Amino acid sequence: MTPIPDNIHGAILISIIDFVLSFVIISGIGVVLAILPVVNRYWTIDDKDLKGGH
Amino acid sequence: MVDQLLSLFDSLLKQTGLAHLYWGNFVMLAVGGIMIYLAVMKKCEPFLLIGIGFACIVVNIPGSDLALPGGLFDYAYKGVSLLIVPPLIFLGVGAITDFGPMIANPKLVLLGAGAHLGIFVALILAKLIGFSLSEAGAIGIIGGADGPMAIFVTMKLAPHLLSPISVAAYSYMALMPIIQPPIMRLLTTKAERNIQMAQLRKVSRLEKIIFPVLIAVIVNLFFPPVAPLVTMLMLGNLFREVLIVGRLAETAGGTLLNVVTIVLTVAIGSTMSAKTFLTMQTVEIVGLGLIAFVFGTASGVVTAKIMNLFLKTKINPLIGSAGIASVPIAARVSHIVANKENPKLFLIYHAMGPNLAGVFGTAISGGILLALLGVK
Numbered sequence: 001m002t003p004i005p006d007n008i009h010g011a012i013l014i015s016i017i018d019f020v021l022s023f024v025i026i027s028g029i030g031v032v033l034a035i036l037p038v039v040n041r042y043w044t045i046d047d048k049d050l051k052g053g054h
Numbered sequence: 055m056v057d058q059l060l061s062l063f064d065s066l067l068k069q070t071g072l073a074h075l076y077w078g079n080f081v082m083l084a085v086g087g088i089m090i091y092l093a094v095m096k097k098c099e100p101f102l103l104i105g106i107g108f109a110c111i112v113v114n115i116p117g118s119d120l121a122l123p124g125g126l127f128d129y130a131y132k133g134v135s136l137l138i139v140p141p142l143i144f145l146g147v148g149a150i151t152d153f154g155p156m157i158a159n160p161k162l163v164l165l166g167a168g169a170h171l172g173i174f175v176a177l178i179l180a181k182l183i184g185f186s187l188s189e190a191g192a193i194g195i196i197g198g199a200d201g202p203m204a205i206f207v208t209m210k211l212a213p214h215l216l217s218p219i220s221v222a223a224y225s226y227m228a229l230m231p232i233i234q235p236p237i238m239r240l241l242t243t244k245a246e247r248n249i250q251m252a253q254l255r256k257v258s259r260l261e262k263i264i265f266p267v268l269i270a271v272i273v274n275l276f277f278p279p280v281a282p283l284v285t286m287l288m289l290g291n292l293f294r295e296v297l298i299v300g301r302l303a304e305t306a307g308g309t310l311l312n313v314v315t316i317v318l319t320v321a322i323g324s325t326m327s328a329k330t331f332l333t334m335q336t337v338e339i340v341g342l343g344l345i346a347f348v349f350g351t352a353s354g355v356v357t358a359k360i361m362n363l364f365l366k367t368k369i370n371p372l373i374g375s376a377g378i379a380s381v382p383i384a385a386r387v388s389h390i391v392a393n394k395e396n397p398k399l400f401l402i403y404h405a406m407g408p409n410l411a412g413v414f415g416t417a418i419s420g421g422i423l424l425a426l427l428g429v430k
Contacts, residue, residue, distance in 0.1 A: 003068045004187065004426055011181035011190055015174035019167075025276070025418050026167040026411065032268065033160035036261050045259045050297035 059315070071117030078328030085326070086110035092228065099228035099383070102201075102319055106224065107321025120324065127324035134321040135310045137217070139210055139314050140202035141286040146311025148266070148290025149303045151381065155406040157261055158254040160359070162369070162404075166411025168357025169377030170419050172197030172350030173387045174344045183338060188212050191423045195340055197346025198416030199380035206283055210429050217325035218336040222343035224322065227380045230272045233344070234351045234375050236385045241355045242371050246362075247395045251404045263297040269414075272365040277421030279430060282418050306392075350378040354408070369404075376405040379412030 004010040067073055089107030093100035113121040120127040127296045133139040156163060177194030181187060192212040195204050196219055204223040208216050226233065239247070265290035273284040293303040325331070358374030376384040385405035392399040424430075 003428065006187040008178070008181050009255050010187055011178045012427050014187070014423065015177055015194075016192070017426060019171065021419045021422050022167040022170060022415060023164070026163050026415055027400070029269070029272065029411075030160040030163040030270070031412060033163065033265075035156055036157060036264065036268075037255075037258075039260055039264060040258050043260055047142055047259055047297060050259070 066364060069117075071115050071249035074116030076328070078332045079116065079415060081332060082114040082326060082328045083111055086114070086323070089225075090161075098223070098231075101315055105230055105316055105319025106221070106323040108231050108324075109320040110326040113324050113327045121423070123329065127320050130317045130321040133314075133317050134205060135209060135213065137282065139208060139318050139321065141282045142310065142314045143202045143286040143318060144283045145290040146314065147381065148287040148292075149294050149307030151287075151294075151410065152262075152406075153265055153291060154257040154262065155254060155403050155411055156410040157257045157265055158170050159404070159407045161365075162373070162407040163411035163414070164361065165354055165357055165361060165374050165377030165408035166379075166415035167352050167377075167418070168186045168404070168411070169354025169361075169374060169379075169408070169412055171353030172348065172378070173416075173419055175349040176346035179345060180338075180342050185338075185380035186212075188427060188429075189215060191427060192219055193342050193345065194341075194418055195219075195416070195423070196226070196343040197350045197378075198412075199223070199227055199347065199378045200298055200351065200416040201415060202283060203226060203379075203416045203420055206280065207392050207424065210279070210424055212425065215335075216341065217322070217331055218339040219343075220322045221326060221331075222340045225340075225377060226343055226347045227383060230347070230380060230383050231387050231390070233347055234384070235391050237348060237351045238355055238372055238375050238388075238391050241352060241359075245394070246359070246371050247392060248399070249368050250399065251370055251373075251401065252367055254403060254407075259295070260296075263292070266291040266295065272420075273417065276419065277425075279424035280417045280421040284414070287413070316419065348380070351375045351402075354378055370401060372400070373401055373405040373408055377412045377415065379409065379416050381409050382406065384412070385409035 002013050086107040092098040093103035112118050113345040119125050154311045173194040177190045180190035180193040188211040192208040195207045201224050205220050208219045270285050274281045290306045293299050320408050354374035354377040355371050358371035362368045372388045376388045378384050388404035388405035392401045
C-alpha cells in the first residue's frame with residue numbers, strides 16, 4: 001500500500017476516505033440490524049427462563 | 055549560631071515544594087480547582103472532573119511524588135498507557151447500556167457517521183497548523199467525543215499528546231450541555247424542533263443477545279486495530295442481556311467501572327503538570343477540540359435534516375447531534391433541548407439510538423484512521 005503523504009493533501013485524502021467509508025460501513029451495520037428481527041420468526045427466548053438463574 | 059540556623063532553614067525550605075513553585079503551578083492549581091468547582095457546583099460530569107481536577111492539583115505541587123515513576127498516579131497512568139483501562143471502561147459501559155434503541159431504529163445509525171465530520175475538520179486544521187499526520191489524526195479523534203477511544207487512538211498515533219487530548223476530550227464531553235444547544239437551535243427551525251417521533255418497536259431478548267456477538271465478530275473481522283475496545287463493550291453488554299450472569303453484569307457496570315473510572319481520572323489529571331501542559335501546543339489542541347465538537351454537532355443535525363428529505367416519517371433533527379457519541383450526555387442534551395421547546399417531547403429514547411451508533415462511528419473512524427496510517 002502506498003503510504004499516505006504527511007502533508008495537507010494526505011490529511012484531506014485520509015479525511016475523505018475515512019468519512020465516506022464510515023458511512024458505508026455504518027450503513028452495513030444498519031442493514032444487519034434491519035434484518036435482525038428475522039431471528040424472532042425462528043426462535044423466542046422468555047426472560048423468565050433466563051432469570052431462573054444459575 | 056544564627057547563620058547556622060538560617061542555613062538549616064534554607065536547606066529545609068529547599069526540600070519542600072515551596073522553593074520550586076512557579077507561576078505555571080498556580081495556573082494549573084486554578085485549572086484543577088475550576089474542574090472541581092464545575093463538577094460540584096455546576097454538576098458537570100462530576101464522576102470525571104473531580105478525579106481529574108484533584109490529581110491536576112496534586113501533581114502541580116512541587117515535591118509531590120505521586121506522579122513520579124513508582125508513585126501511585128504513575129501506576130494509574132501505566133494502566134492507561136498500556137491500554138488496559140480504556141477497554142475495561144468499555145466493558146463497564148457495555149454492562150449498563152441498553153442497545154435496544156439502536157437495534158429498534160437501524161436507519162438512525164447513519165447519524166453515528168454523520169456527526170463525525172468534526173474529526174476530519176480538526177484533522178485537516180491540525181495538519182494545516184503544523185502537526186504531523188499521526189498527531190493530527192489523534193487530535194481529530196477528539197471530535198468522536200468518546201474518551202476511551204480518544205485515549206486508545208492517541209496512544210497508538212501520538213502518545214506524547216495524551217495529556218492535552220484526553221483533557222480536551224473529557225472537558226468538552228463535560229461541557230456538551232453548554233456547547234451543543236446553541237448550534238442545535240441555530241441549525242433547526244421551530245417546526246423541526248417540534249417533530250414528534252413515533253414510538254419505537256420492542257426489541258426481543260433474542261435480538262439483544264445476538265447483537266453483541268454479531269458486532270464483536272464484525273469489528274474483529276474488519277477493524278482489528280480498535281477491536282479491543284468494542285469487543286469489551288460487547289462482552290459487557292452480553293453479560294447484561296443474557297440475564298443469567300447478573301452478578302457479572304453488576305460487577306462490570308458497577309464496582310469495576312467505578313474502580314477503573316478512579317484510575318482513569320487520576321491518570322489523566324496526573325499528566326497535567328504545568329511544565330508539560332502549559333504549552334502553545336496544548337492551547338492549539340484544546341482549540342481544535344472545540345472546533346471538532348462544534349462541527350460534529352452541526353454535521354449530526356444537518357445529516358438528520360438531509361435524511362428527512364428522503365424519509366416518509368420525519369425524525370426530529372435534534373437527535374442528530376447525539377450521533378457524536380459521548381453516551382449518554384449527547385442524548386440527554388437532545389432530549390433537554392427538545393423538551394424545553396415543547397414539554398410534551400420526550401426524545402431521550404430516540405436520541406439513544408444515534409448516540410450509541412456514535413460509539414461505533416467513532417470506533418470505525420478510528421479504526422480506518424489507524425489502518426490508513428499503517429498502525430496496528
